[in-house]
Amino acid sequence: MKLYGHPWSSNSRRVQLLCEELKIPYSHETVDLMKGAQYTPEFQALNPNAKVPVIDDDGFVLWESQAIMRYLADKHKANTWYPTEPKARAVVEQWLDWNQTRLGPEAGKIMYNTHFAGDKRNDQAIEDAKKWLEKILPVMDGALAKRPYLCGAAITLADLAVATNVAYLDHCRYDLAPYPAIRRWFDALKARPSFAKTAPKM
Ligand SMILES: N[C@@H](CCC(=O)N[C@@H](CS)C(=O)NCC(=O)O)C(=O)O
Numbered sequence: 001m002k003l004y005g006h007p008w009s010s011n012s013r014r015v016q017l018l019c020e021e022l023k024i025p026y027s028h029e030t031v032d033l034m035k036g037a038q039y040t041p042e043f044q045a046l047n048p049n050a051k052v053p054v055i056d057d058d059g060f061v062l063w064e065s066q067a068i069m070r071y072l073a074d075k076h077k078a079n080t081w082y083p084t085e086p087k088a089r090a091v092v093e094q095w096l097d098w099n100q101t102r103l104g105p106e107a108g109k110i111m112y113n114t115h116f117a118g119d120k121r122n123d124q125a126i127e128d129a130k131k132w133l134e135k136i137l138p139v140m141d142g143a144l145a146k147r148p149y150l151c152g153a154a155i156t157l158a159d160l161a162v163a164t165n166v167a168y169l170d171h172c173r174y175d176l177a178p179y180p181a182i183r184r185w186f187d188a189l190k191a192r193p194s195f196a197k198t199a200p201k202m
Helices: 010-022 039-047 064-076 087-114 123-144 156-171 180-190 192-200
Strands: 002-003 026-031 054-057 058-063
Touching: 002 010, 010 064, 010 087, 010 156, 010 192, 039 054, 054 064, 058 064, 064 087, 064 156, 087 123, 087 156, 123 180, 156 180, 156 192
Parallel strands: 002 026
Antiparallel strands: 002 054, 054 058
């Protein structure tokens, strides 16, 4: 399987993390986003959205990081990571949707404006995102105060997906001290070999 991604992309990293955790063989094809490689006709034939990640699994092409995670978990029968029992699965879906709609956009704004925007840096966007996080992160901290992982006693797709956005905050030195349960959870995830293996090189 080919995974088209970028080392600094949280969306790519969550797919890579899952591949490492499930020991799915893959080759990582770097799409140089800084040089606009996502806009080439070759890449847009794979993903007309011009975004990473994309997988090519023996001719089956799929984009959207969390759709890719679901597909791979189902394909490899990773039932603890992505339960088949309806209620257990629904809780994983809940946190995946929350990740895409609540946490991801704010973490992305902070990461982009802190590290990649250059002279387009928008300090107001960082401040606005931080304000939103004051509403968003307590929800996650409250959940993790009651259980080791987002969906219960076992690690799931949701933990990997959400952790890549928390990694952005961590990288931007966002202070997680007010959220001790998130800190504990994130430190445990960071200690997994998959996290070290997929960490972007500074
Ligand atoms: N919802 C998509 C988002 C993908 C996305 O925004 N990828 C970024 C990298 S983190 C990208 O490729 N950006 C390139 C661009 O916008 O030009 C997913 O989860 O896969």
